[in-house]
Amino acid sequence: xxxxxxxxxxxxxxDTQTEATQHIEDxxxxxxxxxxxxRQKDELLVFxxxxxxxxxxxxxxxxxxxxxxKDLKIRQKDRCWAAEVVNDFRENLLxxxxxxxxxxxxxxxxxxxxxSYFEKVKIHSPDEFDMMLKxxxxxxxxxxxxxxxxxxxxxxxxxxxxxxxAFLLENKLTLSSSKVLSEMYRLVRKFLKTYKVPDTxxxxxxxxxxxxxxxxxxxxxxxxxxxxxxxxxxxxxALEVQSWPCPARNGPDVDNWLGKKVWQEIKGLPCxxxxxxxxxxxLSEDAKESWRISFSHIEKKIMMSHGxxxxxxxxxxxxxxxxxxxxxxxxxxxxxxxxxxxELDRLCSYHGKTAFLHTLxxxxxxxxxxxxxxxTCFMHLVGALEDHAHRADLPHFFVPECNLFSxxxxxxxxxxxxxxxxxxxxxxxxxxxxxxxxxxxxxxxTVSAETFSERSTERSVMATVDSGFMKLVLVFAVAxxxxxxxxx
Numbered sequence: 001x002x003x004x005x006x007x008x009x010x011x012x013x014x015d016t017q018t019e020a021t022q023h024i025e026d027x028x029x030x031x032x033x034x035x036x037x038x039r040q041k042d043e044l045l046v047f048x049x050x051x052x053x054x055x056x057x058x059x060x061x062x063x064x065x066x067x068x069x070k071d072l073k074i075r076q077k078d079r080c081w082a083a084e085v086v087n088d089f090r091e092n093l094l095x096x097x098x099x100x101x102x103x104x105x106x107x108x109x110x111x112x113x114x115x116s117y118f119e120k121v122k123i124h125s126p127d128e129f130d131m132m133l134k135x136x137x138x139x140x141x142x143x144x145x146x147x148x149x150x151x152x153x154x155x156x157x158x159x160x161x162x163x164x165x166a167f168l169l170e171n172k173l174t175l176s177s178s179k180v181l182s183e184m185y186r187l188v189r190k191f192l193k194t195y196k197v198p199d200t201x202x203x204x205x206x207x208x209x210x211x212x213x214x215x216x217x218x219x220x221x222x223x224x225x226x227x228x229x230x231x232x233x234x235x236x237x238a239l240e241v242q243s244w245p246c247p248a249r250n251g252p253d254v255d256n257w258l259g260k261k262v263w264q265e266i267k268g269l270p271c272x273x274x275x276x277x278x279x280x281x282x283l284s285e286d287a288k289e290s291w292r293i294s295f296s297h298i299e300k301k302i303m304m305s306h307g308x309x310x311x312x313x314x315x316x317x318x319x320x321x322x323x324x325x326x327x328x329x330x331x332x333x334x335x336x337x338x339x340x341x342x343e344l345d346r347l348c349s350y351h352g353k354t355a356f357l358h359t360l361x362x363x364x365x366x367x368x369x370x371x372x373x374x375x376t377c378f379m380h381l382v383g384a385l386e387d388h389a390h391r392a393d394l395p396h397f398f399v400p401e402c403n404l405f406s407x408x409x410x411x412x413x414x415x416x417x418x419x420x421x422x423x424x425x426x427x428x429x430x431x432x433x434x435x436x437x438x439x440x441x442x443x444x445x446t447v448s449a450e451t452f453s454e455r456s457t458e459r460s461v462m463a464t465v466d467s468g469f470m471k472l473v474l475v476f477a478v479a480x481x482x483x484x485x486x487x488x
Contacts, residue, residue: 061429062375068433069324069374072331074126082126082231085220088198089233090131096191097133103183105163110134112238112272112297127231130215132238132272132296133184137164137175141241144286148402149247151278151290154239169289175239176289177275181214184237188216202230214274214292238272238294245271247399248293252357257308257364266298295398302357308366320369325378326356328433332382335432336421343417346410354404355385357397382426389419 057065090111097106112132140157154175156168165172167179189206197203197220207217215234221227244267254263276292277283303323311318329352337344359381363369369377388394388405392415396402405415425432 057375057379058429064430064434065328065375065378068331069321069328072324072327079126082129085197085199085202085231086129086233089195089204089218092195093188093191093235096195097187100187103163103166103187105135105166106133106183106187107163108136113300127229129231129233130236130296131233132236132274132294134240134272135180135237136240138162139164141175141239143241143245145245145247146278146287146290149245149293149399150396150402151276151287151292152245152273153286153289154241154273154291169285174286174289175291177214177277177291178289180237181216181275184216184235185209188218188235192218212277212279214276236274236294238274239291240270240272242270245293247401248295250400252361252397252400254361257361258302258305262305266301269298269301271295272297293399298398299353299357306360308364312366318366319371320366321371321374321377322360322369324371324374325369325381326353328378329356329381329385332425332430332432336418336425339432340417340421343414344421346414347418351394351404352385354394354397355388356381358388358395359384379426382422382430386419386422386426389415389422 094109094111097109100106110133112134113130137156139160139162142155142157144153144155146152155173156164156175159165159172164175167176167183168174169176185206192204192206195204201223202220203223204218204220207219210217215236218233218235219229220231220233221229248271249267251263251267258266272294273291274294276290278287278290280287306322307313307318307320309318312320330349333347333349333352337347363377363380392405392407392410392412393403394405396404404410
């Protein structure tokens, strides 16, 4: 133990012994209950983990990271107002769908709250909400894979006379994603004709349909003209399917992080499919009516119970910095997209979230994410995303065969640009997360405001005196010239 600690101390890891002891006690219980060979084995594991730790973060940068993490939190006042407006919209829309007689397929719908707001990792302001409208097909379904495991054709096993028949193709078996999405648009527009926001100074408006988007997007505006968007809501129809498709059954290796029992519980949950069309030209008829698998509800469950131990974040004493790291990474990605909108058009927050989930699997112990390690953990996360970009390999967390950084999904030139941009941010101390430089004051720093005011008053008085004196001189000069003129 002493030799191992000495070697690591020479590498600059002063607190390794404490971390090693904590790790061993977490895994094996009391130190005395472990054999010397097992203790040596565990110390070697700790040596490898600590050797792979990110380098220490400079004090100034660490302070900026901590300040940014605090600033990203949504104010409680804003959160309450947005939640009240969105909840009223959701409840009334659901009541409308259940009472609608012209489309019985939507009468049994239920809402699932997903996305960053409900995972409590939304940054800046509560201006975006995602709602999955759960739709149930009361008959057996067949899933046919169309790509690497994300897109599928969904068909009925046998013909049916249930309400879902209104959304079938001519073969009376294939479920049309475009028909379901179009009907969702029609129903939402019909609902808005009679629905009024509780505060009559606001209004909801349906946005134009976006290509390849599975959502009906609405925006909240003030009633006056040229109002800015205040809140955006995505209503996504989602088919519930009880069994996961084959590409998703193996899934990620979360045994060390969440445990086998939790993962079995997760795999027992249904999965959902949203009406999203495959990108590309000359698509087959099946590809034009494709559905994409969604794990939003699983991601929410993982984010809400993210610790290696069940007690993580239950009290102030068991807090971790996992969610803060994800929020900081989302902020960095947002800053990169604003600075390089064309070069990083394909980049989105889900790339960062996927890299984050993979990092949680490799850095699974709660002690690695203690709040005081926030700067180091965040820099490690930035380095992880940079490494994924460098290797052009970012496996989908639930469908590992699907690479989100493949050339088809993320062009090589854009990926190289992302890799260089992340490296630049890391080397230069994350300039995109730093506050803008203050505007130089017109008043010199060496002169106080009171002194400046006094001097300004003195100059004003002197200017007034000088002006009066010049007028007096001018009067005497005119009188003198007149006297000379009359004498001559």
